[in-house]
Amino acid sequence: MGTFLQVILRSLETGSLYALGALGIIIIFRTSNVTNFSHGVVAMFNTFVVTYFFMNWGLPLGVAILLGIISAIIVGILIDLVVIRHTKKVSEMGKQIVTLGLIMVVLGITPVLFGVDPLRLPKLIEQGNLSILGADISYNGLFNIVFGILIMVGLFYVLQKTKIGLAIRATASNEHTAKLMGVPTETVTLGAWAVAGALGVISGVMAAPMTSVTLNLMDEIQVNALVAVVLGGFQTFYGPVIGAYIIGVGRNLLLYYVSSVWGGQILYILILVFLVFRPYGLVGKKIVKKV
């Protein structure tokens, strides 16, 4: 029982990482209709920024993270202003390729700015363990779980209950009509990129202490977040989040109880098979295309 609970708690921690990633991807997809493959590497870049301020300037971790979030917002806005805004007439496939091009740019620039050595970023809460029913979880892990959920609850509150959220949802459902109704869709999209960037760097800072800060820091999270979006469906904001937690839990259960090497791969194959039977994801509906 103890180990099972332990596995579940760990899964919730990784699940919230994936969920933050998936949320960032779906926010951008819904507002600017771009499947953002570069979400992970941009988050990786900003995590490097945090690490840089923390290690080279000796700033407290909290301040460094704040600066990282600011940098993430700036980078997100820049990407939208400089690149994405000019792709209005480009096909959906072209937009995907543009984000793939962004990956190459970021992957190339990062080592030039920050060097090629892997860096370390400590946990936000260094010490302390909590025991629940024989399962151990560090305060930091608990913090990640709770903080992730809090961010998501906050975002969903904004989306569903505020005027800004209404503008975002209007843009997401039909950009053209929203524009006619007086929604500043360009500003909404800009904001979406900024928010997604911030979500990215937060998940990056959470993930960094588990390994080290390298170019591949966010690869796994990026792949899992994308798969989570597919699993949850592209039509809602909450579907990908559910998908992300399912992947987090499923992955760790398979890793622990089935195979410590192949668990993750088995999960991908299971999800692909699942999609054959429910092609539009857990909560998705078929998109009817009009000719």
Place this chain on the structure above:
Amino acid sequence: MKTKLYKNPYLQFVLLGILLALIPILANAGLIKVSHITTLGGTFIFAIAALGLNLLLGYSGLISLGTAGFMGLAAYFSAYFTVDLGLPFELALILSVVIPTLLGILVGLVSLKIEGIYLAIATLAVAEVMKKTFEEFDFFTNGFSGKTADYPTLLGFFTLDRTTMYYFIVAVMIVIMILTYNLVNGRLGRALNAMRGSEAASQAMGVNLLKHKLVAFALATAYASVAGVLYVHFIRYSYPTVWNMGLSLNFLAMIVIGGLRSIYGTLLGTFIVFAVPDLFLKQLPYFDQLSYVLNGVLIILVIIFYPNGLIFAGRDIKKLFTKKKEVK
């Protein structure tokens, strides 16, 4: 109606082949470095895989991020068949192309049934599975220490060396170019073109969408597999780190920069992405990273401002001049 002989596309391909085959002679004469033959051979191998991806992306608008994964799979298979099992090269070639292609069809069947946009993500997941396989499946891939292979022996007695292997690669590439030319100008190409124009309209005309998308994806996988086999027998080793996401992205860069739906464009793109940094920019510091940034920027610029690709640059410039003359 008389068509000029030099405008015959098949003749052009053959001429290109002969031209490329002259390069080792230049190297023998000391005009270029011998190591450049390896670079150019590698370029042509990558061009083969890029041609397959161009069929898929250019004609059916589907993105695959698994090119490097399938190429690597074929490379490992071929090394395993020839070195560990001692099979003749020809048989190994056929098996190492057929097995990944069947796997590709299976992946395509799952993801194409759903929605085109899913193929990119599904192939991304498959690429992750394969990367893990290359790293962990020791007895087959030799793990992180990498797998080695030899120059192939054709027909049981004709053992190739670097230069003859280069000729072999050029020959295979030209054959595949001609094959691609025939495919895209035949029934398949017409169906794919109709699909690109309007899926609904082409469906109404009796084009089976799933079947044709699947054929395009299978061809892309088969081309990548051929490239993988050639790679492992030309470079003669295969590490898990070679077949990473970055290589798949580079393939995408090659065809987008060079020109979608263009055979020569693919070759040009491969040359820009793969050979130019290796031949000319190697002296610069951080040249790996910088060439990567350059490719990324080029992709974005080409997609936004010049969606046909750089192969049409010459023609467009020419048009610009002739137009000016007419105005005068």
